[in-house]
Amino acid sequence: MKSNTIAIAISYIFNASFYSIYLLPIFVDLKDIFSIALSIIFLGIMPIIFIVIQSIRGRIDMFVSQRKERPKYFIPALIGYLTGYILFSLLNKSMLALYHLTYFTVTFTIFLISFKWKISVHMAGICGPNTFIILTLGEKYIPLYLLSILVGWARYRLKAHTFLQLFMGGIIAIVVTFFTVIYMR
Structure with missing residues (x-):
């Protein structure tokens, strides 16, 4: 049971959503309170x-465990990410x-997939931003x-996902982030 509590x-x-905020100090000046505040709202x-x-x-439960419930909850995220992109541009x-x-392109991809299949947003939420940091700031961040x-x-321990759902959440986020960054740079 203790391992379930840890999981x-x-x-x-x-x-x-939290992880997106944790990474901000890596590439945003902490004195830029306005940008940080907006990012906290949008991300x-x-x-x-x-x-x-x-x-x-x-x-619902906090992790929106039921696949059929998931698509509608992506909409506010997509609006936030797109608004952030436009505003910061x-x-x-x-x-x-x-x-x-x-965040928008990865989430939109997972949103589309979620109509047919459950995929790990947690894994996408780790692998996508880490890929962004590595591509923009360097290989020293690979340990992330x-x-x-x-x-x-x-x-997996909580039986929230199969191994394939976890793997695909990570891989899709890496690939979509890679192409977004390469295309937009």
């Missing part, structure tokens, strides 16, 4: 606000704009991929 904690700590709050509300009301903050765009082992273990 649950890992699942909450490395939620895709951290908008993607999960309706999930939190519906979870509190007892309509207009503000000439190209790194933040691209970061938001990669080790977090995917931890998160994958947690989601």
